[in-house]
Amino acid sequence: MNALNFTVTERFMRYVTIDTQSNPESPTYPSTEKQKNLGRVLVQELLDMGITDAHLDEYGYVYATIPSNTDKNVPVICFCSHMDTSPDCSGEGVKPIIHRNYQGEDLILPDDITQVLKPQNHPELKNQVGNDIITASGTTLLGADNKAGVAEIMDACYQLINHPEIKHGTIRILFTPDEEIGRGVDKVDLKKLGAFAAYTMDGETAGNMENETFSADGAKLIINGISAHPGFAKGQMQSAIKIAGQIVAALPFELSPEGTEGMEGFVHPVGISGHVEQAIIDFIIRDFDEALLEQHAGVIKQVAEQVLQSFPEATYELIVKEQYRNMRQVLDQHPQIVEYGMEAIRRAGLEAKLCSIRGGTDGSRLSLMGLPTPNIFAGEHAFHGKQEWVSVQDMQKAVETILHLCTIWHEKS
Numbered sequence: 001m002n003a004l005n006f007t008v009t010e011r012f013m014r015y016v017t018i019d020t021q022s023n024p025e026s027p028t029y030p031s032t033e034k035q036k037n038l039g040r041v042l043v044q045e046l047l048d049m050g051i052t053d054a055h056l057d058e059y060g061y062v063y064a065t066i067p068s069n070t071d072k073n074v075p076v077i078c079f080c081s082h083m084d085t086s087p088d089c090s091g092e093g094v095k096p097i098i099h100r101n102y103q104g105e106d107l108i109l110p111d112d113i114t115q116v117l118k119p120q121n122h123p124e125l126k127n128q129v130g131n132d133i134i135t136a137s138g139t140t141l142l143g144a145d146n147k148a149g150v151a152e153i154m155d156a157c158y159q160l161i162n163h164p165e166i167k168h169g170t171i172r173i174l175f176t177p178d179e180e181i182g183r184g185v186d187k188v189d190l191k192k193l194g195a196f197a198a199y200t201m202d203g204e205t206a207g208n209m210e211n212e213t214f215s216a217d218g219a220k221l222i223i224n225g226i227s228a229h230p231g232f233a234k235g236q237m238q239s240a241i242k243i244a245g246q247i248v249a250a251l252p253f254e255l256s257p258e259g260t261e262g263m264e265g266f267v268h269p270v271g272i273s274g275h276v277e278q279a280i281i282d283f284i285i286r287d288f289d290e291a292l293l294e295q296h297a298g299v300i301k302q303v304a305e306q307v308l309q310s311f312p313e314a315t316y317e318l319i320v321k322e323q324y325r326n327m328r329q330v331l332d333q334h335p336q337i338v339e340y341g342m343e344a345i346r347r348a349g350l351e352a353k354l355c356s357i358r359g360g361t362d363g364s365r366l367s368l369m370g371l372p373t374p375n376i377f378a379g380e381h382a383f384h385g386k387q388e389w390v391s392v393q394d395m396q397k398a399v400e401t402i403l404h405l406c407t408i409w410h411e412k413s
Helices: 008-015 035-049 123-127 144-162 240-250 291-308 335-347 362-368 392-412
Strands: 062-066 077-082 097-099 133-135 171-176 197-203 208-213 215-224 266-274 278-287 315-324 353-357 375-377 389-391
Touching: 008 035, 008 133, 008 144, 008 392, 035 062, 035 144, 035 171, 062 144, 077 144, 077 362, 077 392, 144 171, 144 197, 144 389, 144 392, 197 208, 197 362, 197 392, 208 335, 215 240, 215 291, 240 266, 240 278, 240 291, 266 291, 278 291, 291 315, 315 362, 335 375, 335 392, 375 392, 389 392
Parallel strands: 077 171, 077 197, 197 375, 208 353
Antiparallel strands: 062 171, 097 133, 133 389, 208 375, 215 278, 215 315, 266 278
């Protein structure tokens, strides 16, 4: 792999300047039309490489195929990343900056000097001395989540096309929209992919591989209060807004994101809207143990009923919907998919570490849809915020890992 002329950095620096923020309030697919702007760029670059079937479909998905270059019967594998960035922080007007030969200092972002990356707040920076760190300028997120993964896959495609000595079976490429709002595979065409296994490139620290995610539900608590003219409200009004505030305040800290870690699940209010007569609290419910999701939803119900004892005329309704499930239940049935990923990481010269992720990826749902899909590091850190960063060297190692994976599937077939 030493002979590779990496293109991942230049690609990444281009991609992050294209605003692809998704919108959870939009009913369309994709949720924002601007996500297709990046999709069109990727398709053209793939076509320019000579990948003739690259295309963008009506829902904003990019599909492409690198044909097999071997007589061996190798299972079809897919590499996947998402194009959208989080609604939590602006992705418009991203100005990426490369901090060359990082030496452990604080990184002050020039467009907002209050945004400072400090090693004590970003411990992984301590392992990046001598590397080149990419950040945004301080007023936006960077978009390493997941344009680092997109750039890595694109560079790997470039290397496979230009290095035919790397033997591989048929490789499918999939870039998805709307992963950040939980719709990343709603419209994916698995029949078109025709893959036996897939790998999302959407992880954090170099060397990490994730075979386990949260199981996830979404919940909507609808509170029906009693409205009255505020000048004549005594003994009459029961404000749904105030009821909602009391419910949120009464949620147990030990079941909150800020009060949990490791394998512990949580209940998290992510939005409140409404008025005196009706208010709505939107929750996400997470746990690695799917059976505990119902128990966590029961906590919301219990807290609501306790609060409503003081508001006898008010009522509530709790609606719970499945979002995604822990992919490990599928991946454990296909251990070689994870084993090959771990071996590829080791061949790239890294210590391979198998992890659980306190979140979800497109791979969570793809796995439950019948396409086993663990998650491999992309090098992204501090995602969804203005201090997001990635290192050039970690992205290059991710490219190497993809190429080694292609080789290993060929060797083992």
